[in-house]
Structures are given as structure tokens and as C-alpha cells.
Amino acid sequence: MADAPAPTYRQHLELDTPEHVVLDYELAGVGSRALAAIVDMLLVGVLSTAVMLSLVFWGSFSAWVTALQVLLLYSLVWLYFALFEGLRRGQTPGKRMVGIRTIRESGHGLTFADAATRHLLTPVDLLGMIGIILIAVHPRAKRLGDLVAGTVVVRDVPIEVALPTATDGTEGEDDHGPPELPDEEFALVREFIGRAPSLPRPVRNRFATQFANRLSARFPVRPADDFQFLQELFVRERARRRGKFGARGGGGRHSVAERLVARKSARWDVFDGLAGRVARGGLDVLSADELPDFAARYREVAADLARVRTYGADPTTSVRLERLVAAGHNALYRAERRSWRRLWQFVVVDAPAAVVTSWRTVALAAALFILPAIGGYALLREQPGLAPSLIPDVMLERAEAGRVRGAEGSGYVELSADRRPVMATSIIANNVRVAVACFASGVALGVGSLLLLAMNGLQLGAVSGHFANLGVLGYLWTFVMGHGVLELFAIWVAGAAGFLLGRAVIVPGDYSRRDALVLAARRALPMVGAAVVLLLIAGLIEGLISASTATLTTRLLVTGGSAVFLVAYLLFGAMAGRRARRPHAT
Secondary structure, eight states: OOOOOOOOOOOEEEEEOTTSOEEEEEBOOHHHHHHHHHHHHHHHHHHHHHHHHHHHHHTTTOHHHHHHHHHHHHHHHHHHHHHHHHHTTTOOHHHHHHTEEEEETTSOBOOHHHHHHHHHTHHHHTGGGHHHHHHHHSTTOOOHHHHHHTEEEEEOOOOOOOOOOOSSSOTTOSOSOSOSSOHHHHHHHHHHHHHGGGSOHHHHHHHHHHHHHHHTTTOOSOOSSHHHHHHHHHHHHHHHHHSTTGGGGOOSHHHHHHHHHHHHHHHHHHHHHHHHHHHHHOGGGSOTTHHHHHHHHHHHHHHHHHHHHHHTOOHHHHHHHHHHHHHHHHHHSOSOOOOHHHHHHIIIIIHHHHHHHTHHHHHHHHHHHHHHHHHHHHHHHHOGGGHHHHSOHHHHHHHHHHHHHHHHTOOSOOOOTTTHHHHHHHHHHHHHHHHHHHHHGGGTTTHHHHHHHHHHHHHHHHHHHHHHHTTOHHHHHHHHHHHHHHHHHHHHHHHHHHHHHHHHHHOOTTSOHHHHHHHHHHHHHHHHHHHHHHHHHHHHHIIIIITTTOOHHHHHHHHHHHHHHHHHHHHHHHHHHHHHHSOOOO
């Protein structure tokens, strides 16, 4: 009785393409993903160090240069992962080194929106090693970011085959005669020649000698260098199999597979080159003549993959064809084109339209912020002694200082002009971090978003109540009102986006929870984008105007202008989105 195959504990994901070919991906586990993350974090550390050094050398040239450097330093981690994975075919440098890649669960290539959504959940994944635990126990090795974005991380170790070319210029002719090697021996020689460039020279030469000794009786006249002999033998045998006598080399399924490989390798090489160009620049890099040729070659390679599986070709060939079919599939069926125009549409149309569409959820988030704020204000007005328990020490000190500063006519914060840009970018980074946390924590059944909204509302109300008790409430809100309209609304929108995730988990409707969560994330991402846009503007207002010596009239005008901008932004996005969805007359 034949021995049973050894059990394998590797996880696989099988996907059907529209050409009815199954792509078999091996899922990346904790070890490889942790190694890739370590490499990436080391690179992030190097980049962060470079940014900090640039602050020393270039920061003195302009306050705005320093401000941009500070903002880059705050956002470097998220930008590193989102940009590399979204724009470089799902691979960061660490993933590329380890040989893994992030793709959509459907098998499509990763879009920037997918990568952005995936990494917005990183703060939650890092809590208590939740992400690592999920990767270890989930049947598709998914962390929370993968669950929400609908992505998986797969192994993508390239099978680099460096085969020699004909040296006599006659390989393409048909008069070479029938093959001299059986298919099994030719497959061994071909795989060895393909792998040889990656082997250390002593190892390569030792294997070459073993192969040559095995064939010495049939080829007594041969070059003294065993590796050269195998190279020349391979070229000669490949030419014979591509010629008209190739079919006489033997029968059986394995023989058919070897002849198919011999005849089609050159065409696969051409498609590999086209797929590489498309992977780097998209289908736009192809000319009008090359585009239909690329599609035709893709269908041909997909059919060849089905054939080599049927006839039992060697694993190297199957893996190579799977990579080629996956590359063609990702190129032809990708979800979106990357362009500045698409980014502009996302910011100006998709983001505000998503907020308007989910206005009920935004209103719920606002209520869950405002009601605790009212409660906190009322509580501190009734029980002033609770202030040390509910309010941070720094706010208690600012309230006491406000009595003196307010009497002197000074504002809550007044910075010199050269310090305001840095404050603005620091505020933007902090507020965006709060908004992302408010969104990401919604995956915990919406409870995380609810708690963050309620706690922030309670604290704002309690602080306002304490300032009112000391008679300096106007001193505080003269500072807050300029940027507060946009800042508070943005936090409500981020909380509403988190509620969408929580609702998908609790009430998935007609979908599975997995699909409902992915769909909810795609609705929520534009809302997070709108929140980021509003927080960018609010941060600039807070740093440049609220923290300045601007008059009350100026602050009131800025507050009114912020409100008008917010309404216009939402209405424009909603109307533009409605026009885009309306069918065109024919």
C-alpha cells in the first residue's frame, strides 16, 4: 500500500476566475507577516529619523516647512503602509522581501481605498495583540483590518526561471529530429537549469556533475564543463520538442504536458513581459493594438493552466502559470483606475455625498455627543466640587489662569506667527487620530464609537461647566467657536462611520456578516475621508486664527464662514453624486 501523503497545515484560498480556472493561493501566516512587519517598521524608523534630521537642517528656513515636516512625521506610519500597498500591488518593502502580498478576497488586486480601509483598523488590531490572535485562529488568516476591507494576505514567492537561449540560431527550425531524453529526465534538466542562477556555485556544480554522470553513457562526447553540457542539452532538447517531431517523444499525460510546456514557453514569456508592464503602469501603458492582444494572451494562458493541471505538468510550471493568470486577472478585472481626477472626485463628491446619505446615523452620533455634553455641563454647574475628578489637571490650571488672562484682555491661546503653523499641523494630526480611533472602534459592535463620542462630549460639557463656574466661559468658547463647527461635526461623522461597521456586525440583513462588514466599510470610508477634510481645515483655523490675537469680530466671521462652507460642501457633494447616479438620456 502506498504511503499516505504527509498532512499539511498550510491554509489555502481557491478562487474561480471568469474563465473558469481556479487560482490556488497559499495564505500567509503569523510568522511571515510578523517578519514583514518588523522589516517595514525598521524602514519606518529610518524614514522617521530622516524626517527628524531634516527638521534640524531645514526647519529654520520657514515655519511652514517645519509644520509640514511635523505633519509628515505624525502620518508617516499610515502613509507608508497605505501608499505602498495601495499603489504597489499590495506589497510593502517588507512584504516583498518575505514574498507575500495583500489582495482582495475576490482575487482582484488591492486598490488604494482597500489599503486605506485596512490600515485604518490598525489601532484596534494592536490592542492586546488582537490582530495577531485573529491571524492565528481565523480560517483565512485575517486580522480586523482584513475583515473590514475584504482582503487576504497570500504568499507570492516569484518563481524566477532563467533559461538559456539558443546559441546557434536554429532552435526555431523543425529539422532537429525527435527528442533524445524521456520527458521525466527533460523535466529534471529544465527545472535544474531554471533554478541554477539562485544556487551557490559549488552547489550548482555538484548537482551538474551528478546529472552529467547520469547521462554520460548516452552522451560520451560532451563539453568538459558539466553545467555547460546541461545548458546545451536543454536548449537542444527544447528545440526538438518544439519541432515537428516533438510528438514522437513518448506517450502519456506527462509527455503531453512536457510538449505543451516546450511549445508554449516562449508565448508565456511574452505575456509575462506584458503583465509586468501592466502591473507597473496599468492597462494605459498598452497601445491600442496591444490591449486586445493582452486580453487574448490572458485567455490563452488561462487555458494553458487548465491543460497543464489536467496533464500533470511539474509544480514549477503550474505555479508560474498561476502567477501569470493572477496577474492578467488582476489587470483586466481591477475595480478602479488610479488617477488624480478620481481622488478629486472622492474628496469633493463621494465623501460629502456619503455623509448626506447617512444623515440619520450622523444625527445619532451627534446626539450621543451632545446629550452627555449637556449632562456634563449641568453636573458641574450643580456640583462644582466634582471638577478635580472629571477634568484633567491641565484644564483646571487653564481655567484658573483664564481669570487673570481674561481680565487682561488676553485670549485662551495666543501664539506668535512663527509658531502657529506647527501648532496647526500638530492639532490636525491629533484630531485625525481621534477621528480614526472613533471610526475603527466601531467594529466592536459600535460600542467603541459610542464610548468615545460620549466621553468626549461629557468632557467638553464638564470643562465648559467648570469654566462657567469661574466666570470665564466666554474666554473658552471665544477660542473654540472658530474651528469648533467643523471639528465637532467631523468627529460626529467619524463616529457615524464606526456605527455603520457595528450595525453590519449586529444586523447584517440579507448578507453574511463578512460581506455586510465589507459593504459597510466601503460606505464608511468616504465618510472618514470627509471627516479628514474637515479636520484639516479646522486644524488650520485653530492654529492660525483661534490661537492668534484675532478680534471677536474676526472669530465670528470665521465661525459663520465655517458653517456656510460645511453646508455648501455637503450640498454640492449630494447634488453631484445624485447627478452621477442619474441615467443619461439617449
